[in-house]
Each structure stands twice: as C-alpha cells, then as structure tokens.
Amino acid sequence: MNLARWIRAAALPILGGLLLAGGLMLTSPGTASAASNASQLAVPSEPDGNKACLECHSKNETMNRDGKEISIHVNGAEYAESVHGIISCVRCHAEAGPEHAADPNKPLNLPTGRELAVLKSQGCVKCHAGPYEESYNLSFHGVAVANGDNRAATCVDCHGVHNILPSRNTASAVSPENLAGTCGTAECHQGAPENFAKGKEHVIASEKSAPASLHLVYKFFMILILFDTMKDGPIVMFELLRRLQAGRGH
Amino acid sequence: MKKHKQTFVQRWNLQHRLQHGALALSMIGLIVSGLAIKYHQAGWAQGWFKMVGFHNNLILHKCSASLLVFVSVWHVAYLLVSWMKERSHPLSWAMMPNLDDVKHAGQHMAYLLNLRKEPPNYGRYTYLEKFEYLSIIWGMVVMGMTGFSLWLPETMGNFFTREILDMFRIIHGNEAVVACIALLYGHFFSVHFNPAVFPSSPVWYNGKIPLEHFMEEHPAEYQRMVEAGQLDATAMAGAQPHGLSPARKVLAFVELIIYSAIFYWLLISYLPKALA
Numbered sequence: 001m002n003l004a005r006w007i008r009a010a011a012l013p014i015l016g017g018l019l020l021a022g023g024l025m026l027t028s029p030g031t032a033s034a035a036s037n038a039s040q041l042a043v044p045s046e047p048d049g050n051k052a053c054l055e056c057h058s059k060n061e062t063m064n065r066d067g068k069e070i071s072i073h074v075n076g077a078e079y080a081e082s083v084h085g086i087i088s089c090v091r092c093h094a095e096a097g098p099e100h101a102a103d104p105n106k107p108l109n110l111p112t113g114r115e116l117a118v119l120k121s122q123g124c125v126k127c128h129a130g131p132y133e134e135s136y137n138l139s140f141h142g143v144a145v146a147n148g149d150n151r152a153a154t155c156v157d158c159h160g161v162h163n164i165l166p167s168r169n170t171a172s173a174v175s176p177e178n179l180a181g182t183c184g185t186a187e188c189h190q191g192a193p194e195n196f197a198k199g200k201e202h203v204i205a206s207e208k209s210a211p212a213s214l215h216l217v218y219k220f221f222m223i224l225i226l227f228d229t230m231k232d233g234p235i236v237m238f239e240l241l242r243r244l245q246a247g248r249g250h
Numbered sequence: 251m252k253k254h255k256q257t258f259v260q261r262w263n264l265q266h267r268l269q270h271g272a273l274a275l276s277m278i279g280l281i282v283s284g285l286a287i288k289y290h291q292a293g294w295a296q297g298w299f300k301m302v303g304f305h306n307n308l309i310l311h312k313c314s315a316s317l318l319v320f321v322s323v324w325h326v327a328y329l330l331v332s333w334m335k336e337r338s339h340p341l342s343w344a345m346m347p348n349l350d351d352v353k354h355a356g357q358h359m360a361y362l363l364n365l366r367k368e369p370p371n372y373g374r375y376t377y378l379e380k381f382e383y384l385s386i387i388w389g390m391v392v393m394g395m396t397g398f399s400l401w402l403p404e405t406m407g408n409f410f411t412r413e414i415l416d417m418f419r420i421i422h423g424n425e426a427v428v429a430c431i432a433l434l435y436g437h438f439f440s441v442h443f444n445p446a447v448f449p450s451s452p453v454w455y456n457g458k459i460p461l462e463h464f465m466e467e468h469p470a471e472y473q474r475m476v477e478a479g480q481l482d483a484t485a486m487a488g489a490q491p492h493g494l495s496p497a498r499k500v501l502a503f504v505e506l507i508i509y510s511a512i513f514y515w516l517l518i519s520y521l522p523k524a525l526a
Contacts, residue, residue: 140287140400140419143287143290144304146290147290147296147299147304148299148303148304149303149304149305149308151305184404189403189404189407190404191404192403192404192407193404193407193408195407195408195409195410195411195412195415196403196407196412197412198411198412198413199411199412199413199414199415199416200412200413203416205416205420206523206526211413213413213417214413214416214417214420217417217420217421218420218424219524221420221421221424221425221427221428222424222520222523222524223524224424224428225424225427225428225431225516225520225524226516226517226520226521226523226524228428228431228432229431229513229516229517229520230517232431232432232435232436233435233509233510233512233513233516233517234362234513235362235378235435236435236439236509236513237506237509237510237513238362238363239362239439239444240445240502240503240505240506240509241506242361242362242364243445243446243494243499243502244494244499244502244503244506245364246493246494
C-alpha cells in the first residue's frame with residue numbers, strides 16, 4: 001500500500017521531468033535542424049540531397065547505355081508520395097556519390113535492363129530482410145534469378161521502383177485490385193487471369209504463419225516422406241541382412 | 251542336349267523394353283533437371299547450371315515431361331491394342347493386384363524378420379512390383395497435373411486460384427522426393443543393387459532373365475510356365491536358387507552400410523520437419 005501511494009505521489013514529478021528532458025533534447029544543438037522545422041520532425045532522414053539529384057533527374061532526358069536510349073527521368077513528386085519518399089536517393093543509389101555530382105556524364109558502370117533490375121533488387125533486402133527475402137529466395141522467381149535466369153521477376157518488377165506503395169493502397173502495383181494486372185504485363189505472365197491475385201505472396205510454407213492450406217499440404221508431404229522412408233528403408237536393409245545370413249550358393 | 255543348357259527365360263518383349271527405355275529416359279531427365287531446381291544450392295546443381303544454364307535445364311524438364319506423357323499414351327494404346335487383338339496379342343492381367351499380394355506382403359515381412367524360411371511364392375510380378383507400377387500411374391497423375399499447371403500458370407489460372415497453384419508447387423516438389431525414394435529403395439534395389447543381380451538385371455535391354463534368378467524371384471510363374479509347357483522342366487533339374495558368392499556378400503555388406511546411411515539421413519532430415 002505504501003508503495004502504491006509512493007508511486008502515485010511520484011508519478012507527476014517523474015512525468016514532468018521526462019517532458020522537460022525531452023524538450024531539452026529536442027532543442028539541443030545535435031538536433032537543431034529538426035527542431036527548427038517542425039514539419040521535418042517525423043522525417044529525420046529527409047535529405048536535402050534529393051533536391052540536388054532532381055535538379056537533373058526531373059528532366060525528361062535520355063542517355064545512351066549499352067546501345068540503348070535510357071531515360072534519366074525520375075518523377076520527384078511521385079517518389080515523395082511513395083512509401084520510400086522520406087529516404088534519400090543515395091540509400092539505394094550508393095553509386096551516385098560525389099564523383100557523379102562532379103561529373104554527371106561519367107558512366108556509373110551500371111548494367112541495364114534485366115541485369116539492372118536484378119542488381120537493384122539485391123539492395124532492397126538490405127532493409128527488407130527476413131521473411132520477405134527468405135520467401136522470395138524460396139519462390140520459383142527467386143530460384144531462377146539466383147541461378148542466372150534474369151527473366152524471372154525481381155522485387156522491382158512487381159513492386160515498382162520510385163513509385164512503390166504499400167499493398168493496402170489501391171494505387172499500389174501489388175494491391176489486390178492491381179496484382180493480376182501487374183503479373184500479366186507483356187514481359188511476364190501475359191493474360192494472367194484475376195485468379196493470380198487470389199493468394200498470398202511471400203509465403204514460407206514450412207512455417208505456421210503460412211496460409212493453413214499451404215502449410216497443411218507441406219506437413220502432409222513431410223509425414224508422407226517420413227512414412228515412405230520408414231516403410232522402404234527397413235525392407236531393403238532386412239533383405240540385405242537376410243542375404244548376408246543365407247548360406248553360400250554353389 | 252544343347253537345349254538343357256538354357257539359362258535365360260524371355261520375360262519382356264520388344265514393346266515392353268522400348269516403353270521401359272523411354273520411361274527411364276524421361277525419368278532420368280526429369281529427376282536430374284527437377285532435383286537441380288529443388289536443391290539448387292547444392293554444389294552439383296550449381297555445377298550443372300553453370301554447364302547447361304537454368305533456362306536450358308527448364309527446357310530439358312519440359313521435354314522429359316512431354317516424353318513421359320507420350321510414353322503413357324503409348325502404353326495405354328498398347329494395352330488397348332492387346333485387349334482388342336485377344337488372339338494374337340493377349341492382354342496380360344498379371345499386373346492386377348489381388349488378395350495374394352496382401353498375403354505375400356505378410357509373408358515377406360515374416361521372411362524379412364527371419365520368422366519364415368522362404369520368400370513368398372511370387373508369380374510373374376511380386377506385390378512390390380505391382381505397387382511400383384500403380385505408383386507410377388498415381389505419380390504421373392499427380393506430377394503431370396501439378397507440373398502442367400506450373401508450366402502454363404496463365405492458362406491454368408483460369409481454373410485455379412493463386413493459392414491452389416502455390417499448393418501445386420509444394421505438391422510437385424515433394425511428390426518428387428516420394429518418387430525418388432520409391433525408385434532408390436524399390437526399383438533400383440530390386441533390379442540393380444540387389445546383390446543377386448548387381449550391376450543390373452538384363453531384362454530391360456534384352457528381355458531375358460537368368461533362369462536361377464527367375465526361379466528364385468518368381469517361383470509361381472516358373473511353375474506355371476513349366477506346367478504350360480513353355481519351359482523344359484528337365485533343363486532346370488540341376489538349377490538351384492543361388493546364394494551369394496563371397497564377392498557378392500561383400501557387396502551386400504557395403505550396400506547395407508550405404509542404404510542404412512541414406513535411411514538414417516532421410517530420417518534425421520524429415521523427422522524434425524514432420525514433427526515441427
């Protein structure tokens with residue numbers, strides 16, 4: 001009882017102290033820029049650098065790489081609206097360092113086409129590690145790409161590049177409304193029916209978190225394989241023992 | 251007295267051998283290309299993909315699958331023709347499972363456990379061979395249906411939802427392991443690694459089975475052929491079911507170690523997956 005009363009009495013000073021400490025931290029020199037602009041409080045990583053990138057990359061210009069005309073255009077507004085909008089360009093484009101700023105026309109030695117999609121998707125899993133990466137590596141797309149067949153879908157093929165939106169957003173390429181259309185682009189599963197959207201992506205069937213139907217099918221086969229092993233193994237082993245035991249032939 | 255030297259019995263005709271050859275060829279192609287995808291991180295699969303490329307491996311898988319479908323159509327056509335030409339080409343029902351097979355399975359178990367001296371009195375096909383034949387039919391239906399859906403998901407997506415197609419992929423990859431275990435422990439043991447026939451029974455290439463092996467493995471069929479006058483009983487007067495020569499006993503011992511090792515490896519691999 002004494003303890004409870006003590007806590008009640010102490011609660012107000014403690015809360016007040018925390019608030020004061022928080023206020024001091026926000027106004028301390030280390031976070032001066034964040035504190036000076038209230039709208040940026042929620043976006044501590046907003047880089048001023050993105051503006052510099054967009055100075056050139058907002059233009060509708062092309063460059064020649066691998067004998068192909070490639071657009072350098074990035075829709076800045078669209079990117080800012082995307083789920084990654086608060087992240088600086090260089091988080092994904094580490095290749096575009098000070099050297100690129102100094103000499104924008106110097107090639108960055110990036111591949112083009114499918115190879116670029118594969119390379120850039122390897123960057124996604126630096127943040128999106130865990131079940132997304134693991135399930136992709138288990139998927140047929142992932143197995144094909146890992147073994148050099150670049151025709152299979154990578155992260156960016158389904159999710160987009162600068163326009164990535166969460167799947168709950170109806171404008172997202174991977175929202176239930178748009179998924180079949182995303183799968184069904186000309187380069188991939190052309191003519192993919194609506195059924196393509198009726199199921200979950202990024203599933204690890206061996207884990208209980210997978211849809212029950214997939215997990216049960218997986219479980220059934222694990223038990224079947226075990227049963228087969230225990231049925232077939234001893235038949236052969238005992239047959240060999242029997243042979244070894246039998247008398248010599250003539 | 252030359253005919254008394256007969257040491258082989260004709261077991262398969264040319265049709266049987268051609269169908270088996272095509273089946274074997276397609277299965278080898280399917281297993282190599284399929285397991286390479288399933289176990290793509292394994293060293294051998296990596297080497298294989300470096301050699302042929304992932305895409306070509308896929309083409310090999312689909313070609314082998316097409317060959318397998320062709321063989322099954324061929325086999326059914328062969329059975330139908332045999333059935334229609336009852337006189338010249340009698341259809342054999344020897345592959346049909348019956349109650350004797352259940353009895354043989356029990357007797358075989360007793361024999362393996364040393365509770366019975368002789369193996370069961372098998373006919374033309376043992377209960378294990380019949381089971382294998384039925385397994386091929388069952389396996390082809392399962393693998394064919396799921397595999398075709400994975401081959402043409404855009405078309406099959408009209409009939410199945412994404413979740414069902416995902417289910418098919420799990421079934422396809424795991425039923426393949428079931429088939430490989432059946433091949434390794436069932437088929438390959440009975441006709442290749444069985445110390446009495448190692449390295450191979452000659453039936454698949456010349457259609458003939460050594461008489462002693464025939465007597466030992468299919469005694470009821472042997473008896474039937476003698477009674478039907480298809481075999482000369484006096485020719486086999488001296489023939490006895492063979493035991494194993496010392497060299498083959500060593501082979502049997504080595505095989506016992508290898509087969510046991512694979513058995514325990516499968517057990518250790520799949521027990522946690524089944525129980526988890």
